[in-house]
Amino acid sequence: MTNLSPICRIEPLSSFYDFRATVDVLRLDLLHPVVSGNKWFKLKHYIADANKKTILTFGGAYSNHIVATAAAAHQHGLQSVGVIRGEEPIVYSPTLTQAKGYGMNLFFSSREAYKSKIIPPNVYRQYSAEELYVIPEGGYGFKGMQGAKDILLLNDTQKYTHLISAVGTGTTLAGLTAAADVHQQVIGVPVLKNNFSISDEINDLLQAEKRHRFQLMHDYHFGGYARYNQELIQFMNDFFEKTSIPTDFVYTAKAFYAVYDLLKNGAISDTDKILLVHTGGLQGNCSLPNGTLIFG
Numbered sequence: 001m002t003n004l005s006p007i008c009r010i011e012p013l014s015s016f017y018d019f020r021a022t023v024d025v026l027r028l029d030l031l032h033p034v035v036s037g038n039k040w041f042k043l044k045h046y047i048a049d050a051n052k053k054t055i056l057t058f059g060g061a062y063s064n065h066i067v068a069t070a071a072a073a074h075q076h077g078l079q080s081v082g083v084i085r086g087e088e089p090i091v092y093s094p095t096l097t098q099a100k101g102y103g104m105n106l107f108f109s110s111r112e113a114y115k116s117k118i119i120p121p122n123v124y125r126q127y128s129a130e131e132l133y134v135i136p137e138g139g140y141g142f143k144g145m146q147g148a149k150d151i152l153l154l155n156d157t158q159k160y161t162h163l164i165s166a167v168g169t170g171t172t173l174a175g176l177t178a179a180a181d182v183h184q185q186v187i188g189v190p191v192l193k194n195n196f197s198i199s200d201e202i203n204d205l206l207q208a209e210k211r212h213r214f215q216l217m218h219d220y221h222f223g224g225y226a227r228y229n230q231e232l233i234q235f236m237n238d239f240f241e242k243t244s245i246p247t248d249f250v251y252t253a254k255a256f257y258a259v260y261d262l263l264k265n266g267a268i269s270d271t272d273k274i275l276l277v278h279t280g281g282l283q284g285n286c287s288l289p290n291g292t293l294i295f296g
């Protein structure tokens with residue numbers, strides 16, 4: 001792996017989190033404008049394993065994983081196919097436009113059919129099963145978790161007592177849990193509402209001795225996946241004003257908000273040292289109405 005630590009630096013957040021506890025942020029968002037943050041880590045072992053095959057993966061019209069996969073495949077000279085949830089829109093989202101720009105061949109799958117994660121039959125009119133290398137939705141899987149372990153190797157992260165990240169599929173949190181030291185608490189903030197099976201899904205990626213070595217805070221989903229309210233937007237703008245760090249409304253803003261709340265209600269104590277992982281994903285903000293955020 002190339003040396004990414006100067007890019008993915010750790011910065012203090014004392015200008016925002018005005019508490020005694022140390023709160024720092026690991027800026028994975030600086031890694032790459034498109035293959036941002038955690039997606040790059042989750043994809044790297046899959047890409048290396050694809051062995052010249054065409055990469056196929058699944059995602060929604062605003063999926064960070066789709067655009068990251070398209071960009072990563074393009075960068076490695078691999079072809080890519082995206083199976084997108086829902087009917088083909090008349091106007092493509094910025095995410096889909098960008099994925100297409102990276103050469104991703106897009107196939108649309110009805111919401112019903114998409115649920116089963118079956119490759120739509122028309123994909124096989126253009127590709128044989130043998131030439132496809134399938135990456136699960138969101139990069140969920142052992143290879144994704146292995147890649148995410150490296151997130152903690154970029155910098156000296158030993159001094160932190162708490163490692164905190166947003167949770168979608170939980171692959172990133174599994175990687176953090178696998179890589180964390182015994183003295184470190186790993187906290188995940190699920191962005192899906194009432195996603196209680198996520199705990200098992202994370203444990204499935206972990207060796208027995210690492211299982212259950214994480215905690216999930218289920219109260220910060222703001223209504224569910226890609227839902228938000230004025231309070232969250234206000235938080236994002238306020239956070240940017242004080243730190244100059246942009247967040248995305250689907251993932252990082254919810255995790256960063258959770259930390260604020262946990263500090264405020266005393267769940268995190270004065271002597272704790274928190275490392276918040278900025279998992280990137282800023283392109284997701286393109287789906288917000290213009291002018292919602294003070295940063296672009």
Ligand SMILES: *Cc1c(COP(=O)(O)O)cnc(C)c1O
Nearest residue numbers: 168169170171172251279280281
């Ligand atoms: C995909 C994503 C996540 C969730 O990662 P999982 O490994 O699926 O839990 C968190 N933050 C951002 C910005 C993402 O794009």
